[in-house]
Amino acid sequence: MDSHLSGLISAIAQRMLADEDALVREMDAAAFELVPTLGADAAIAAEVGASNRANLRRFLTVAQHADSPPPVEVPPEALDIARTLVRRGLEFDAIFQGYRAGQQVAWQRWLEAASQVVEPGPEFAAVLEGSLALLFKYVDDVLSRVLAEAQREREEILGGALARRTETVRLILDHAPIDERTASGRLGYELSRRHTAVVLWAEARVPQGALESASELLASAAGARRPLAMVAGTSTLWVWIGTGAEPVIGDLRAAFAQTPTTIRAAVGPTERGILGFRRSHDAALGVHRLLAGHLEGERFATYAELEVTALAAHDERRAAEFVAATLGPLAADEPNAERLRESLRVFLDEADHAPRAAARLHTHRNTVLQRIARATELLGHDVGERRLALALALELAYRLGPRVLVRTT
Structure with a gap:
């Protein structure tokens, strides 16, 4: 590609970068519309957004050097969301469709930006041909590596106790008929007790084990021996605290104040049995949806405090x-x-x-x-x-x- 054509493509990329936030929102919305599962959970939605933003920036960097493009490197955020989707039991097609939805939006916005940089004619056609080749090569290279990582993650998970525990939690949350005693044995967690579900998360990466440590602090404050925890994303942990009596929210709040300030908590109501396990978790997810991405919001919030707003925000x-x-x-x-x-x-x-x-x-x-x-x-x-x-x-x-x-x- 000659330097003049490369310069025009670079100018288009710079124009796109200036409108990064709006473009990422559009890419997210397109992915959520095509694959609703990606937008139904705040933790997954946040990782989709982070992946879209990282991929957009990486592609625009490549496009700004179209005459000698740097090697395609997969952003860590793109690998994170692939691992999360596998852990949640979602099919690889969700990854593929999400990428194609983002690619389509990016290309439409690229066409609009190109029309503002290059006059119609043979040069415009040459710019589009070169741009399209760059975009397809980037997406194909990244997608193949992401799918390979997802396959490795799936093979690793299918191997042992983590898979059995994760599958049991999924069955309960999906309303599948399952014997309470059998499920308790698989989980190593007594389901006949009262459950207080918590979603712990951080808006940015935290040190390994930080979320698990926070869950143990909360369990101790509630008088529980140990919580049941399930990784729900790179910076999200689903937690259930089993107790004989309802925990005192003030005690949980005081214990949570000892955790790093980057960690946040959405707390569901305390309810009994398998039904309570599921209902408390659903409520905690509702609070999580409200607070995720809102950096000025509370670090620790309960469903009781935000019930009306959470219900109104469900759709x-x-x-x-x-x-x-x-x-x-x-x-x-x-x-x-x-x-x-x-x-x-x-x-x-x-x-x-x-x-x-x-x-x-x-x-x-x-x-x-x-x-x-x-x-x-x-x-x-x-x-x-x-x-x-x-x-x-x-x-x-x-x-x-x-x-x-x-x-x-």
């Missing part, structure tokens, strides 16, 4: 429609609307008490009142009207962010 598409319909212009995904939303959310949470709201927001009382007045103007009605719906929509926007907000560009 994100419906939640987004509700937020848009309820908040109107305040649902825009931009800084000014975010500032007004947060002021209004805290104001309502403080029972319309401006001085308390100002203290929480670290601003002046008059500033809060000015923002409430502007928010009221944009809503088109007094904040006291449809108060419950308004408060819920604001909480969903706060917890889920761009996932339920209206993009302005």
Whole structure:
């Protein structure tokens, strides 16, 4: 490839890189739509996003040196998600389809960027031909290595006790008929007791064993001998704490405060038996979905605290429609609307008490009142009207962010 053509492809890659966040969101959404399983669990969804971002950056780096492309290297994040999907029992086709969905989105955006860099004509056709060859080579090389790693992971898991324990947990969570005593024996965990499920995770990598250590601290605080733990992702651990009585949440919270600040916890309600094992876990996953990716959210949160919001967020598409319909212009995904939303959310949470709201927001009382007045103007009605719906929509926007907000560009 000559230097002129290479320069044009490099310019397109740089334009794409400038819009990285939006492009990754589109790639994620396409993968989740094609393979809903990838978006149904917050831990898997986060790893899909990390893999898409890492692959996009790596490809755009290759494209910026189109005249002499560097060797294709597989990003660690791409291998992480492959291992996670195998551990969760998902088929290799989910990996393949996820890559093809991302590739299609990336190519569409590449075409749009190319049209802004190169005039229509023979040169444009040559640029597209060279670009397409680079993209297909990158995806094919990475995908073949990722699938090979997934196969190695599957062969390793199929070998022993970990496979039996993982399969037993899956059977319980999938509502399969299974004898409680038999399942308890396979798990080494008594299912007839009360269970408090916890999802432990970190938004970034943590030292090996850190999540397991946190689970043991929580179990000790609950008076349990040892927890049942199952790896659910590179930085996510599913935990069940079996006890004779309901643990004191204050004790769990105090114990969790001793863990590294990068670790977070979503805690389900305490319930008995196999049904309780499953229901507590489902509730903890709901809280995890709310908090994952929201770096300013709580480190330790319980289902009891967030039950209404978690239920409303279960169907994100419906939640987004509700937020848009309820908040109107305040649902825009931009800084000014975010500032007004947060002021209004805290104001309502403080029972319309401006001085308390100002203290929480670290601003002046008059500033809060000015923002409430502007928010009221944009809503088109007094904040006291449809108060419950308004408060819920604001909480969903706060917890889920761009996932339920209206993009302005």
